[in-house]
Amino acid sequence: MSHHLLNIRPLYVQDAVCPGYFVMSTAPINVEDRIEEDVSGEPNTAMSDIAQHLRKHESDAQVLVLTHGYNTDRNGANTWYTTACEYLRDQYRDRVPEGLVVIGYRWSSEKFNNDESGSFWNKLRYTLNSIPLLMGIFLAVSIFVSLCSLSVASLKIFLFLTVPIILFIATLIVLRLTVYFRDTWRANYYGVPDLVELVRQLDLAIVEAASPQPDAGVDYWKNKRIRLSFIGHSMGAFVVTEAVRILSDVFDRESIGSLSMNAQNKTPSPDIGNVFRLSKLVLIAPDIPADTIISGRGNTLRSSLRRFEEAYLFVNKHDTVLKLASTIANYFSFPARTREGGYRLGNIFVCAQTVQNNLGKRYKMKFGIVNLETVCSVNVKRPNYLDYLSISRNIPLSRRQDMVSAGGKSIAELFTCFDCTDYTEINKKTGKEVGIVSYAKGKPNKRVGSYFSRIVSTKNLDTHGGYIYNQHADLSKRLIYGLACLGFKGCLDALQPELDSSSAATVAQVEALSQRCQERGIQVLLAAERYEVDILGKERDRNGY
Numbered sequence: 001m002s003h004h005l006l007n008i009r010p011l012y013v014q015d016a017v018c019p020g021y022f023v024m025s026t027a028p029i030n031v032e033d034r035i036e037e038d039v040s041g042e043p044n045t046a047m048s049d050i051a052q053h054l055r056k057h058e059s060d061a062q063v064l065v066l067t068h069g070y071n072t073d074r075n076g077a078n079t080w081y082t083t084a085c086e087y088l089r090d091q092y093r094d095r096v097p098e099g100l101v102v103i104g105y106r107w108s109s110e111k112f113n114n115d116e117s118g119s120f121w122n123k124l125r126y127t128l129n130s131i132p133l134l135m136g137i138f139l140a141v142s143i144f145v146s147l148c149s150l151s152v153a154s155l156k157i158f159l160f161l162t163v164p165i166i167l168f169i170a171t172l173i174v175l176r177l178t179v180y181f182r183d184t185w186r187a188n189y190y191g192v193p194d195l196v197e198l199v200r201q202l203d204l205a206i207v208e209a210a211s212p213q214p215d216a217g218v219d220y221w222k223n224k225r226i227r228l229s230f231i232g233h234s235m236g237a238f239v240v241t242e243a244v245r246i247l248s249d250v251f252d253r254e255s256i257g258s259l260s261m262n263a264q265n266k267t268p269s270p271d272i273g274n275v276f277r278l279s280k281l282v283l284i285a286p287d288i289p290a291d292t293i294i295s296g297r298g299n300t301l302r303s304s305l306r307r308f309e310e311a312y313l314f315v316n317k318h319d320t321v322l323k324l325a326s327t328i329a330n331y332f333s334f335p336a337r338t339r340e341g342g343y344r345l346g347n348i349f350v351c352a353q354t355v356q357n358n359l360g361k362r363y364k365m366k367f368g369i370v371n372l373e374t375v376c377s378v379n380v381k382r383p384n385y386l387d388y389l390s391i392s393r394n395i396p397l398s399r400r401q402d403m404v405s406a407g408g409k410s411i412a413e414l415f416t417c418f419d420c421t422d423y424t425e426i427n428k429k430t431g432k433e434v435g436i437v438s439y440a441k442g443k444p445n446k447r448v449g450s451y452f453s454r455i456v457s458t459k460n461l462d463t464h465g466g467y468i469y470n471q472h473a474d475l476s477k478r479l480i481y482g483l484a485c486l487g488f489k490g491c492l493d494a495l496q497p498e499l500d501s502s503s504a505a506t507v508a509q510v511e512a513l514s515q516r517c518q519e520r521g522i523q524v525l526l527a528a529e530r531y532e533v534d535i536l537g538k539e540r541d542r543n544g545y
Contacts, residue, residue: 008046013085018100020085027108027190029117051209057099062227065103069234070183073115077106107191110179139169180329195243203273218274227279237286245304247272270307281308282484285346293412306545313417317349318438321464343391350419350523351390368518375531385413422521425472436473437466489534
């Protein structure tokens with residue numbers, strides 16, 4: 001039986017409004033594992049079906065790729081991708097483009113308990129069996145000496161020597177069992193290359209669907225680009241952004257500026273390959289460095305992120321997976337000299353001004369689109385975009401930008417940020433208002449102790465994936481899937497269908513979006529480009545980013 005890099009099979013969604021496919025990398029969890037071929041996932045036939053669908057609906061052809069995060073097994077990924085298609089069917093039936101194809105991409109992530117590679121006890125056994133020989137000897141000798149020291153008074157001095165060794169090795173074992181480092185390796189060396197190959201093979205299949213002659217097929221799609229959009233959750237954001245970085249044409253003349261960090265005279269094209277054009281990028285709780293949206297020499301993703309026509313962030317400053325697990329894990333590998341320097345992008349938050357009440361003790365956050373007045377006014381000087389964003393209390397990202405200033409425009413200005421820290425919805429069973437990714441206290445943290453207590457109080461919530469997994473999370477799902485499939489203007493039309501598409505009505509739609517987010521406790525930092533391009537109809541200008 002021949003093996004493939006990818007298995008592709010349809011997503012089984014009843015009465016679906018668009019074709020959906022589950023694409024699974026065949027890379028193994030462990031390098032010794034045998035590659036299991038999925039006979040129902042023969043890729044060539046599925047590739048041809050996708051290409052024919054896009055060719056048939058070339059006027060509004062679009063591919064949306066969803067990528068899951070760390071600690072996700074095959075069933076978990078399939079469930080998300082299926083429910084995403086079901087949500088599009090239920091909420092956007094009359095608005096989803098006929099040419100849309102949804103692709104759920106599954107890279108070889110490992111779940112720390114009960115996945116296709118075994119149970120937790122299996123993983124513990126593998127962990128102990130794979131301990132390096134010298135480290136295993138140290139561990140065995142240290143445990144033996146420690147046990148002897150407990151019963152022999154003269155040997156107790158060895159207890160102080162062996163316990164640190166035991167704790168050190170035990171820490172390494174625990175870190176392996178969290179599977180974070182292993183997932184990072186697989187994402188980098190399996191997930192990214194396989195996603196790149198998926199796009200390359202799909203590009204080839206679409207060209208061949210247009211004409212059996214390669215040159216004729218390329219010429220056919222030259223002026224008929226297919227929009228390529230991504231939704232990346234958690235470590236899936238890393239997979240997406242790194243894949244796009246590889247796919248970008250670095251020899252495109254418009255993307256070549258100068259060696260000067262203060263003269264970023266570049267206008268990179270969103271076109272990649274023969275048929276695709278990068279369209280929408282939606283990052284949910286992205287497990288990538290916060291410096292990703294800070295322009296500077298250390299930003300490794302700037303060249304790829306600015307190629308997207310629209311970009312969106314969904315974040316939660318109380319995301320415990322990123323704030324604790326990811327930050328601790330990356331402490332060993334990420335080259336930062338401060339604690340804040342190692343924070344992840346999914347933990348940034350909107351730090352609009354707070355209003356103090358008469359008692360001087362309680363605070364009310366400013367929800368909705370916090371920069372609505374400055375974005376919509378042409379006569380008001382806009383403040384620094386990064387002044388609105390923070391990674392830690394009293395540390396706006398603009399301060400970090402000053403530290404690595406490269407001149408020109410900030411890449412952050414291209415992102416519209418949805419801070420869902422205090423996001424609430426109505427529980428469909430109880431009728432009560434509940435927090436989605438935190439308990440939504442609606443006030444800033446003043447002490448480390450209170451902040452820590454709020455983090456641990458979210459034990460019954462999914463602080464990392466509630467945006468898409470919480471059954472009550474209606475508005476966040478509407479925004480995530482609407483923005484990814486329809487874009488900013490299309491999402492506004494879907495949220496407020498009673499308003500027509502005139503310029504004045506569109507402004508009213510933006511205000512209505514702000515009102516809905518305000519009611520649900522979401523702070524929104526609107527990219528000025530969204531208002532200028534989608535509302536005022538100006539040309540997109542990426543020069544200087």
